[in-house]
Amino acid sequence: MSENTSRQERFDQGKDVLDRIDGEAGAKVIEALSDIAPELGHQIVAWGFGEIYARPGLEPRDRQLVTLGMLTALGGCEPQLDVHINAALNVGLTPQQIIEAFLHSSVYCGFPRAINAVFTAKKVFTDRGLLPLV
Amino acid sequence: MSENTSRQERFDQGKDVLDRIDGEAGAKVIEALSDIAPELGHQIVAWGFGEIYARPGLEPRDRQLVTLGMLTALGGCEPQLDVHINAALNVGLTPQQIIEAFLHSSVYCGFPRAINAVFTAKKVFTDRGLLPLV
Amino acid sequence: MSENTSRQERFDQGKDVLDRIDGEAGAKVIEALSDIAPELGHQIVAWGFGEIYARPGLEPRDRQLVTLGMLTALGGCEPQLDVHINAALNVGLTPQQIIEAFLHSSVYCGFPRAINAVFTAKKVFTDRGLLPLV
Amino acid sequence: MSENTSRQERFDQGKDVLDRIDGEAGAKVIEALSDIAPELGHQIVAWGFGEIYARPGLEPRDRQLVTLGMLTALGGCEPQLDVHINAALNVGLTPQQIIEAFLHSSVYCGFPRAINAVFTAKKVFTDRGLLPLV
Amino acid sequence: MSENTSRQERFDQGKDVLDRIDGEAGAKVIEALSDIAPELGHQIVAWGFGEIYARPGLEPRDRQLVTLGMLTALGGCEPQLDVHINAALNVGLTPQQIIEAFLHSSVYCGFPRAINAVFTAKKVFTDRGLLPLV
Amino acid sequence: MSENTSRQERFDQGKDVLDRIDGEAGAKVIEALSDIAPELGHQIVAWGFGEIYARPGLEPRDRQLVTLGMLTALGGCEPQLDVHINAALNVGLTPQQIIEAFLHSSVYCGFPRAINAVFTAKKVFTDRGLLPLV
Numbered sequence: 001m002s003e004n005t006s007r008q009e010r011f012d013q014g015k016d017v018l019d020r021i022d023g024e025a026g027a028k029v030i031e032a033l034s035d036i037a038p039e040l041g042h043q044i045v046a047w048g049f050g051e052i053y054a055r056p057g058l059e060p061r062d063r064q065l066v067t068l069g070m071l072t073a074l075g076g077c078e079p080q081l082d083v084h085i086n087a088a089l090n091v092g093l094t095p096q097q098i099i100e101a102f103l104h105s106s107v108y109c110g111f112p113r114a115i116n117a118v119f120t121a122k123k124v125f126t127d128r129g130l131l132p133l134v
Numbered sequence: 135m136s137e138n139t140s141r142q143e144r145f146d147q148g149k150d151v152l153d154r155i156d157g158e159a160g161a162k163v164i165e166a167l168s169d170i171a172p173e174l175g176h177q178i179v180a181w182g183f184g185e186i187y188a189r190p191g192l193e194p195r196d197r198q199l200v201t202l203g204m205l206t207a208l209g210g211c212e213p214q215l216d217v218h219i220n221a222a223l224n225v226g227l228t229p230q231q232i233i234e235a236f237l238h239s240s241v242y243c244g245f246p247r248a249i250n251a252v253f254t255a256k257k258v259f260t261d262r263g264l265l266p267l268v
Numbered sequence: 269m270s271e272n273t274s275r276q277e278r279f280d281q282g283k284d285v286l287d288r289i290d291g292e293a294g295a296k297v298i299e300a301l302s303d304i305a306p307e308l309g310h311q312i313v314a315w316g317f318g319e320i321y322a323r324p325g326l327e328p329r330d331r332q333l334v335t336l337g338m339l340t341a342l343g344g345c346e347p348q349l350d351v352h353i354n355a356a357l358n359v360g361l362t363p364q365q366i367i368e369a370f371l372h373s374s375v376y377c378g379f380p381r382a383i384n385a386v387f388t389a390k391k392v393f394t395d396r397g398l399l400p401l402v
Numbered sequence: 403m404s405e406n407t408s409r410q411e412r413f414d415q416g417k418d419v420l421d422r423i424d425g426e427a428g429a430k431v432i433e434a435l436s437d438i439a440p441e442l443g444h445q446i447v448a449w450g451f452g453e454i455y456a457r458p459g460l461e462p463r464d465r466q467l468v469t470l471g472m473l474t475a476l477g478g479c480e481p482q483l484d485v486h487i488n489a490a491l492n493v494g495l496t497p498q499q500i501i502e503a504f505l506h507s508s509v510y511c512g513f514p515r516a517i518n519a520v521f522t523a524k525k526v527f528t529d530r531g532l533l534p535l536v
Numbered sequence: 537m538s539e540n541t542s543r544q545e546r547f548d549q550g551k552d553v554l555d556r557i558d559g560e561a562g563a564k565v566i567e568a569l570s571d572i573a574p575e576l577g578h579q580i581v582a583w584g585f586g587e588i589y590a591r592p593g594l595e596p597r598d599r600q601l602v603t604l605g606m607l608t609a610l611g612g613c614e615p616q617l618d619v620h621i622n623a624a625l626n627v628g629l630t631p632q633q634i635i636e637a638f639l640h641s642s643v644y645c646g647f648p649r650a651i652n653a654v655f656t657a658k659k660v661f662t663d664r665g666l667l668p669l670v
Numbered sequence: 671m672s673e674n675t676s677r678q679e680r681f682d683q684g685k686d687v688l689d690r691i692d693g694e695a696g697a698k699v700i701e702a703l704s705d706i707a708p709e710l711g712h713q714i715v716a717w718g719f720g721e722i723y724a725r726p727g728l729e730p731r732d733r734q735l736v737t738l739g740m741l742t743a744l745g746g747c748e749p750q751l752d753v754h755i756n757a758a759l760n761v762g763l764t765p766q767q768i769i770e771a772f773l774h775s776s777v778y779c780g781f782p783r784a785i786n787a788v789f790t791a792k793k794v795f796t797d798r799g800l801l802p803l804v
Binding site for chain 3: 460465482
């Protein structure tokens with residue numbers, strides 16, 4: 001981390017991490033930002049993924065658990081929940097663990113946030129052919 | 135889970151889980167509620183811990199990762215963060231992983247929530263003789 | 269409350285309360301959860317309604333006033349507001365009182381939350397043939 | 403309401419309502435704002451209480467139920483919860499009903515918000531010699 | 537401000553300010569409230585715009601910067617963001633400044649809130665023929 | 671921005687911006703993080719200030735207006751409000767404009783958030799000998 005890097009290199013490093021975790025969904029968000037807020041897209045990739053996600057101190061699956069907790073608690077983040085439920089699956093969490101995390105969230109955020117998160121998962125799981133859960 | 139249980143048995147089952155995860159800090163909250171909202175204390179234990187935490191679908195450490203994410207995102211939950219930073223240590227997360235989770239939270243909640251969470255951790259880690267982190 | 273109850277009995281008791289307060293709308297949410305998060309559905313009914321709503325200490329109409337206040341303040345809970353505006357009507361609050369509660373909320377949550385709540389009520393009231401209010 | 407009123411008259415009308423509901427605690431907040439944000443103090447009184455609270459469409463006790471719900475859900479509003487737990491008592495809600503409202507809030511906001519509200523009530527009830535609740 | 541005014545005059549004064557700042561979008565919200573919550577519509581205009589926006593202490597463009605910050609942070613206020621992104625353009629902020637404000641918000645609210653705000657701006661800018669930004 | 675930079679250079683560039691805007695208060699936060707979350711301190715400086723604040727697209731005073739709006743709306747960010755009320759003064763906003771921004775916030779966030787922000791300003795203004803405002 002101590003070597004000199006260019007802005008482009010930092011973006012490229014982040015893009016590798018983004019692709020590995022968020023898959024196509026992440027790239028689509030960045031693309032959708034390109035004609036209006038390209039710097040926001042750059043920073044999500046170069047900073048969010050290149051500087052933070054890339055750090056070795058917490059496993060990708062653990063980062064998604066924290067992220068699912070935050071997005072559920074924040075409310076109004078259904079598009080991001082969609083991306084990160086996909087990401088959670090990509091990094092090895094099972095559908096059952098994701099739903100269990102949302103059930104768990106009802107203890108701390110109440111049922112409305114938990115229900116909204118589960119219904120977002122329902123769309124993702126349906127798209128990926130994962131329902132019904134058994 | 136299909137057998138008949140009494141209200142007291144459900145409390146006792148939850149209390150076992152609470153003690154294992156939150157330790158003394160959890161019991162103190164329940165005690166502080168006893169003269170004003172004993173039913174809230176009962177439900178935290180019997181339902182939150184007895185019914186939700188007790189489920190096998192998500193490891194205790196994974197539940198704390200989700201919980202730390204939620205409490206950080208909610209804001210204004212410093213007393214609960216204190217309890218759950220302790221809980222996170224109790225169930226095997228390292229101080230470094232906890233701090234990494236808070237750093238990660240800055241991507242989704244911004245720096246103020248992340249800073250408040252870290253300063254709560256600073257009190258907990260100081261009490262437990264864990265600082266400086268290296 | 270001190271007798272032994274089975275999980276199914278606790279669900280059935282909550283279901284009675286849910287049906288009385290939320291009507292068909294509540295049952296639909298539980299049904300929609302059944303293929304992805306049946307345990308969340310169970311807990312909403314058995315705990316939320318069976319253990320909390322069923323308590324005699326606060327009238328059903330008073331519980332809905334508190335609930336409308338919370339859902340308005342939380343934001344991003346329009347589906348739940350829909351259910352609970354219906355519930356508020358079911359337990360005897362008038363459309364005028366519900367709208368007055370949302371007007372009142374603007375003092376504590378600001379106009380955006382109040383407006384979003386009123387527009388959710390507009391859909392509910394339209395479906396139930398209650399507009400225009402006079 | 404259709405007659406002409408001066409700014410001072412609108413303040414005076416609101417002050418009557420404020421005093422009746424919030425008692426001394428409300429007046430203290432307005433006084434504390436006087437050297438830094440007197441217009442905010444004026445608007446809380448003249449608008450919040452004179453225009454909104456003064457309306458007949460919702461009983462004072464019902465307004466406090468909505469308000470307790472909102473302040474609990476918002477989080478970080480402990481000073482305002484203190485004022486409005488007092489107000490709730492002033493307009494006829496019992497301590498038991500207030501605590502029941504906070505227990506109820508855990509269904510929609512989760513336990514941390516409910517616990518913080520109850521501990522604020524504990525201070526108010528202690529000051530007013532209302533503990534232990536039985 | 538010290539003269540006597542009628543309720544109608546206060547509405548009319550607010551309506552002038554509303555029209556100047558929010559344009560047609562503001563009037564549409566008030567119209568949509570007219571059959572269900574006319575008093576809320578009245579107070580948004582007479583109080584929000586007549587009493588607060590009308591004050592000379594902060595420029596209209598500065599008020600919109602504060603407002604964009606608040607609406608982004610609150611979350612779940614996309615309809616209001618739509619109105620106020622339009623308002624921001626109406627009072628002289630450039631599209632680039634608005635997007636920069638949302639990029640800036642990611643430091644304090646995290647990326648999800650910033651992204652949701654930018655995508656709301658994307659709809660507004662598209663409607664007004666302002667894309668792509670260069 | 672296209673040249674190669676080292677991590678240390680990015681920190682140094684951010685530190686210059688931080689010192690100019692937040693003054694001593696910003697440096698104190700970074701120092702307080704150094705024994706527990708030095709990477710969070712690094713990123714606040716190198717990214718928040720070096721990458722975002724440093725951008726020319728929005729004046730420092732405008733960034734503080736957005737920031738005051740966000741921190742007021744978020745709630746529970748009193749320590750950060752303290753830093754940024756100071757920052758707002760440092761970059762040329764007057765005490766009156768800051769208070770006007772908080773009064774304005776009551777339209778969008780309600781009175782409790784506005785009051786909490788003003789009382790934080792009261793501490794800052796008292797420390798800087800700025801009261802009473804006239």
